[in-house]
Amino acid sequence: MKFQKSPGWLDWCSEPSRPVFLLPEGAVDAHCHVFGPADIFPFAAERKYTPCDASKEQLFALRDRLGFSRNVIVQATCHGTDNRALVDACRSSGGRARGVASIRPDISDGELHDLHEAGVRGVRFNFVRRLVDFTPRDELLDIAGRVAGLGWHIVVYFESADLPDLWDFFSGLPTIVVVDHMGRPDVTKNVDGEQFELFVRFMREHENVWSKVSCPDRLSASGPPAVAGEARPYRDVVPFARRIVETFPDRVLWGTDWPHPNVRDHMPDDGVLVDFIAQIAPTRALQRKLLVDNPARLYWRE
Template sequence: MTTVAAKTPGWLDWYRGPSAPAFRLPPGTVDTHCHVFGPQAEFPFAPERKYTPCDGGKEDLFALRDHLGVSRNVIVQATCHGADNRAMTDAVRAAGGRARGIATVRPDVAEAELLALDAAGVRGVRFNFVRRLVDTSPKDDLRAIARRIAPLGWHVVLYFESADLPELEGFFGSLPVPLVVDHMGRPDVTQPVDGPGFSRFLRFTDTNDVHVKVSCPERLSVGGPAALNGERHAYTDVVPFARRVVEEFPDRVLWGTDWPHPNLTDHMPDDGLLVDHLPLIAATDDLRHRLLVANPMRLYWPGEPF
C-alpha cells in the first residue's frame, strides 16, 4: 500500500474553475508545456523530490485541454517524479495519439527503456539547471544522455535561469541534438527588453538550433495578474519579451500552459486568462498559427497534416 505524503506547506493547488477564454484558439493548438502529478496513490512521487504537490492527473489535464479548446498536449516530466516516467507515459498513452512526452532519464538508462519511451510517445528529455529544484546538473552525465537520445531524433528541453546563461551557453551549444528552452530562459522583466541580458539570450537562440517556449508569464511577471483598464490583459510586463521572441523567431516559438503550475507561491493563474494573453504576444493570425499549431506539429508530429 502506498503511503500518501502531505503536500508541501503553503502549496498552492491548481485552480479548478478556470474561466472560458475570450480568445478562441485556432484548430489544432498544441499545449507544449504541461505536467501530471500522480495521482500519488497510483504513481508515487520520487523520494528525492524537492516538493510534494497536490494530485493533478491525466483526467484533470484532459478536462482542461477540452475546456480551453486545445487539441494536443506535450506532457513534460515533473521533477517531483524524478526519473520514474510512468505517470507521464500513462497520460501520453491515454491521450490516444493526442499527446507526446518529455522524459527525465539517467545516464545509465537501458537502451530497452529508451526504445519503450519512444514507442510510448516520448520525443525528448529535460535538463533542469534551476538549483532550487535539483541538487546537481552534471554536464558530463547530461552530455552522455544527449548522445544516447540523438539516434532517436529526440531533443533536449532546457530549464535555467537567465543569470546562468553565460555559464551554460557553451555547454548547451555543444549538445548534439536540437534544443527547446522553457519560459524564454526566465528573463528578468524589470530590465529593458533590449538590455544585455535578454539580448544575450536572443543571440544564443539565433546561433543555435533552438525552439523557445513563450510560456509562464505568471512566473516571470512582477506586475502579476491585474487587469489593464478593466480588460483581460494580465502579465503585461512580460509582453515585450515574448512578443520580441515571437517576431524574431516566428518558426521556432512554442506555447504552453504549465498546468498544474508547480511551485508558485504568490498566486495561482486562471488558465483561461493565460489563453487570453496570447493575442498580446502574437499579433497576427499568421503568427498565432505558427506559434500554436505549425511549429509544435512539425516538432512533435512531423509528417502529420495540420
C-alpha cells in the same frame, strides 16, 4: 501511499474561465504536467517539493475546456526519473499527447525504445538549483547523444543569470534545444537590455535553439494577478515574449504550465493565460506557427 503537500502549496484552479481568444484548430498546449495520482504513481524520494494530485483525466478536461487539440506533457521534477505517470498519460491520450521525459544516465536502449513508443520525443535537463540536484555535464552529454539518435530534442530549464555559464554546454548539444520560458528573464529590465539581448543573440547564433514563450505568471512583476476579462494580462512580460515570437516565428512554442508547480503568490487562471497569447502573437499567421505548426513539426512529424 500518503503524501503531505508542501507547506503553502497552491492547488491549481479547478474552474478556469473560458478564454475570449479563439485558439486555431489543432492548437497544442506544449508545456504541461501530471502529478500522480500519488496512490498510483508515488512521488520521488529525492523530490524538492510535494504537490497536490493533478491527473491525466483532469489535464485532458482542461485541454477540452480551453480549446486545445493536443498536449505535450513534461516530466515533473517531483517524479524524478520515474516516468510512469507521464507514459500512462501519453498512452491514454489516443495519440493526442507527446511527452518530455527525465531519464537516468544508465537507462537501457530498451527503456528508451519503450519511451519512444509511448510518445516521448524529448528529454529535460533542469539547471534550476532550488528544484534539482546537480548532474555532471558529461553524463548529460552522453544522454544527449543517445536521444539525438532517436530524433528527440533537449528541453533546458535555467534562469537568465546562468546563461553565460551554460552557453558553451548548450552550444555543444547535438540536437534541437528547447528553452523553457525564455530562460526566465527579469522583466523589470529593458527588453533590449544586456541580459535579454544575450538570450536573443543565443537564439540568433544557434539555429537549433527554440524557446517556449510561456509562464507569464511566473515572470510578471507588474502587480496583482491577472483576472478574466482584463484587456492586457501580464503586460510587463509582453515585450519579451513578443520579441521572441516575431524574431523567431518558426522556433517558438507555448504552454499553460498546468498545474503550475511551485507558484508562490497566486494561482493563475488558465483561461486568462490563453488570452495572453493574442498579445504576444498578434496575427493569425503567428498564432498558427506558435500553436499549431511548430509543435506539430517537433512532436508529430512522423
